[in-house]
Amino acid sequence: MTPPTARTRPKRHVDHTRGGRRSFTWTDYRDLLIAAHQQLGAPIVLVCVHKDRRLREFVDTHDWIPCYFLPAYAPDLNPVEGMRSLLRRSSQTNTAFTDPDHLISTLRHGLRQIQYRSNLINGCLAETGLTLTTSRRQRQ
Structure with missing residues (x-):
């Protein structure tokens, strides 16, 4: 296994209440899935832990996203x-x-x-x- 890199080091997030949100929202994930699907022209297999209702509804309405939810x-x-x-x-x-x-x-x-x-x-x-x-x- 590789040692921790810059991407895995802890980073402080800007306070969400000040409009400086730096983490992904469900719409960011949705847009990323759509862009990847369009670029690859193939199904995207999604394995995730978080079960946001809106993301789940999006995934359930698109047959090109087989999705597997893991326990928390x-x-x-x-x-x-x-x-x-x-x-x-x-x-x-x-x-x-x-x-x-x-x-x-x-x-x-x-x-x-x-x-x-x-x-x-x-x-x-x-x-x-x-x-x-x-x-x-x-x-x-």
């Missing part, structure tokens, strides 16, 4: 759940975060501790019964 917590299906569990039991144990920066720095510290312990990462993957089928991506 499924460590036997998702190796990331094992990583979250490791973080909760180590760097986040009995911690009252004083502000978002404290939370982010604690998460980064916990991820750094896990990053170089391949046995922990491999254990999270092994718990699912999944295996890596591709080599690490080479930086270009």
Whole structure:
């Protein structure tokens, strides 16, 4: 498994009440699915956890989107759940975060501790019964 990269590092989101929302809404997901379908010209298989009613209605009305919903917590299906569990039991144990920066720095510290312990990462993957089928991506 590759170490955490810039895309997996925790980031602070702008307060949603101030119009600076940086996370996806259901319409963003809908638009992404439509654009991918148009570009690929093929069905899109969607595997998701969140069951937004509006997104589900959209998916149900389009036969080119077979959709599989996973349970909200499924460590036997998702190796990331094992990583979250490791973080909760180590760097986040009995911690009252004083502000978002404290939370982010604690998460980064916990991820750094896990990053170089391949046995922990491999254990999270092994718990699912999944295996890596591709080599690490080479930086270009």
